[in-house]
Amino acid sequence: MTATVAEDAGLEAPGPDEEAVAPPAPVARVYRFELVKLVSQWRIRLLVLACWIVPGLFVAAVGQQSTLPVDTLFGRWMHATGWAGPLVVLGFAGTWALPLLTSVVAGDVFASEDRLGTWRHLLVAVRSPRRIFVAKALAGLTVLLLLVAGLAASGSVGGVVAIGSRPLVGLDGHLLTPADAAGRVLLAWVCVLAPTLALAAVGLLGSVMLGRSPMGLLLPAIVALVLQLAQMMPLPVDVRLALPGYAFTAWSGLFTGPAQLGPLLIGVVVSLLWAVTATVSACLLFVRRDFTNTAHDGPGRGAVAASVLPLVALAAATAVTVGATTGATGSGIEQDKVQRSAATAFAHLYRLQTRQLNRPAVTEAQLRVTADCDKGSVRVAAEGPGNDWRCVVSWHLPGVDAVGTAVYQLDIAPDGRFMADGDGPKEVNGYFLVRTPAGDAPNPLWQFDGDVDLLATSKG
CATH class of the missing domain: 3.10.450 (Nuclear Transport Factor 2; Chain: A,)
Structure with a gap:
């Protein structure tokens, strides 16, 4: 980073005599700089535009068709109410869109600096690896929230405008008023933020661990695919709930009467624990990195194993805890x-x-x-x-x-x-x-x- 670029970002480029005594740059300034860097990328701008437009057009178009996606949850009710549309979008997003979005946003946030060789310039301007990590993580989180908000808002507006705000049939057959349906749709999208944060944290960890390797960019999508395959298998219910991928489908419990909140809350808590664990592991790896090595291509195998083992231990501990506290056994389908x-x-x-x-x-x-x-x-x-x-x-x-x-x-x-x-x-x-x-x-x-x-x- 040159002095001019640092000044444009609000960061002060220290002189030779000031480098030893100048305090680190404020996190707010570094965050603003990292956010501008992310949003200036054409692929991020394209994703934001797509998330705020495509779901609404999709819901409006499908709502006018004679055939409906009946194999998708709430797809059979898209002709009846506009509130079914955002739930169909949510089902698709949890399976495909959100894992890919976290890969693009979080999976490359640190690796891009390795490819461009700009770490030393950034450290000279900020003077704190920990603040750099916090700023990059917050910038990625901000963009992800913007993308998820676009998916939810676009699908809802498209459905209500094209089809109308009418009662929604829940998963147990009871009717939800338009106001109740709108509130539960919003809550469902909020709950899905938890597993999205878990995948984003995995993306940060992969970006730090794998350096220039493109595998860091693909890691969240690969982890999401593995979690989806696991959810398709006849796993014991305590193991199923101990995986963060379950929260991508547990929101359906909001649309029964009474709502099935137990599995949903467990899925949200598990996802947040994964997000915290992966983020802390990524931060520890990052702040201990030797930035003087220009040929750095990720930490050693020991560091990678030490970062992955906490997630494995967390999954095992969560499964034991869920089984002990809920008494759940077998598949849970009796x-x-x-x-x-x-x-x-x-x-x-x-x-x-x-x-x-x-x-x-x-x-x-x-x-x-x-x-x-x-x-x-x-x-x-x-x-x-x-x-x-x-x-x-x-x-x-x-x-x-x-x-x-x-x-x-x-x-x-x-x-x-x-x-x-x-x-x-x-x-x-x-x-x-x-x-x-x-x-x-x-x-x-x-x-x-x-x-x-x-x-x-x-x-x-």
């Missing part, structure tokens, strides 16, 4: 929980279908809905994820002696989310169109999404 979730969702959606078909109103107490679920056959234990769950739902109508029954095939994911597909009778859960305020829509009992609380007791 027969009683599945039956309760399926019956609750059916009862809520049956009342919705009744209103749409202009039939006499009925309460859930009158319906007395129950579900009898098994997994393939009586020879297979009715527990764990799979697409071979079968549920027979029964209900009663006032003044009718006969008991109504409907059959559903359930596909339950390892994280507890499931999709129920109606298998008859067609007059109840078959495909047909019903009249809604938003226009014709498929029968709400035909297919619906649900969520099994992994930490709930089998007896509720």
